[in-house]
Amino acid sequence: xxxxxxxxxxxxxxxxxxxxxxxxxxxxxxxxxxxxxxxxxxxxxxxxxxxxxxxxxxxxxxxxxxxxxxxxxxxxxxxxxxxxxxxxxxxxxxxxxxxxxxxxxxxxxxxxxxxxxxxxxxxxxxxxxxxxxxxxxxxxxxxxxxxxxxxxxxxxxxxxxxxxxxxxxxxxxxxxxxxxxxxxxxxxxxxxxxxxxxxxxxxxxxxxxxxxxxxxxxxxxxxxxxxxxxxxxxxxxxxxxxxxxxxxxxxxxxxxxxxxxxxxxxxxx
Numbered sequence: 001x002x003x004x005x006x007x008x009x010x011x012x013x014x015x016x017x018x019x020x021x022x023x024x025x026x027x028x029x030x031x032x033x034x035x036x037x038x039x040x041x042x043x044x045x046x047x048x049x050x051x052x053x054x055x056x057x058x059x060x061x062x063x064x065x066x067x068x069x070x071x072x073x074x075x076x077x078x079x080x081x082x083x084x085x086x087x088x089x090x091x092x093x094x095x096x097x098x099x100x101x102x103x104x105x106x107x108x109x110x111x112x113x114x115x116x117x118x119x120x121x122x123x124x125x126x127x128x129x130x131x132x133x134x135x136x137x138x139x140x141x142x143x144x145x146x147x148x149x150x151x152x153x154x155x156x157x158x159x160x161x162x163x164x165x166x167x168x169x170x171x172x173x174x175x176x177x178x179x180x181x182x183x184x185x186x187x188x189x190x191x192x193x194x195x196x197x198x199x200x201x202x203x204x205x206x207x208x209x210x211x212x213x214x215x216x217x218x219x220x221x222x223x224x225x226x227x228x229x230x231x232x233x234x235x236x237x238x239x240x241x242x243x244x245x246x247x248x249x250x251x252x253x254x255x256x257x258x259x260x261x262x263x264x265x266x267x268x269x
């Protein structure tokens with residue numbers, strides 16, 4: 001414990017802790033909607049498209065977020081359109097597109113000779129979180145929480161009863177696009193710490209665990225956020241202790257929480 005507290009005195013560690021905690025909570029909140037609406041693949045698709053855009057930014061020698069942010073946001077529009085129009089076929093299309101994007105990213109970084117520099121984006125690194133990343137995380141997180149709170153009633157309605165929402169004259173497509181854009185922001189923010197290969201797990205796993213416990217939408221959102229925060233902090237500590245990538249530690253913690261929740265469910269039943 002003393003060793004962990006000592007590590008947290010270093011700037012890179014507290015930056016990762018603050019930024020990662022904010023990202024985890026935002027990811028889990030949005031994950032609730034994605035899980036309930038069966039859009040879980042969106043996070044996975046966006047993360048691998050993000051990796052391809054990061055590889056391209058390395059070749060062009062420009063600030064990674066300048067290419068990653070607009071690319072992932074644009075991709076979120078395409079993915080949500082495909083998911084709505086084709087449903088099951090859309091899932092297949094997203095899986096194909098995400099695999100192609102990952103392969104393209106690896107190919108570009110390898111050809112450019114910068115494949116070693118991309119490992120931090122693939123698997124996450126607490127050392128990659130700069131002061132600027134921390135500030136952006138705070139701003140983006142505030143935007144995500146504010147928009148989610150502001151649109152809470154509408155998001156609740158379109159999540160549980162989309163047909164009824166349409167009958168009330170609500171344009172459900174607009175709200176789904178908003179969710180996809182917010183998810184894109186979370187993916188871009190999370191690529192530094194958890195890595196592009198693992199950020200989708202941060203979005204989905206807490207919501208899946210919370211769904212087993214919660215008995216209503218609000219409790220689902222709150223429990224998902226608390227589980228995600230717990231998993232991130234414990235996962236980050238695990239990465240410090242065992243010397244593994246932060247993303248791996250966070251996902252392992254999320255998986256352990258899911259297993260424990262399932263065990264408790266079995267015991268109660």
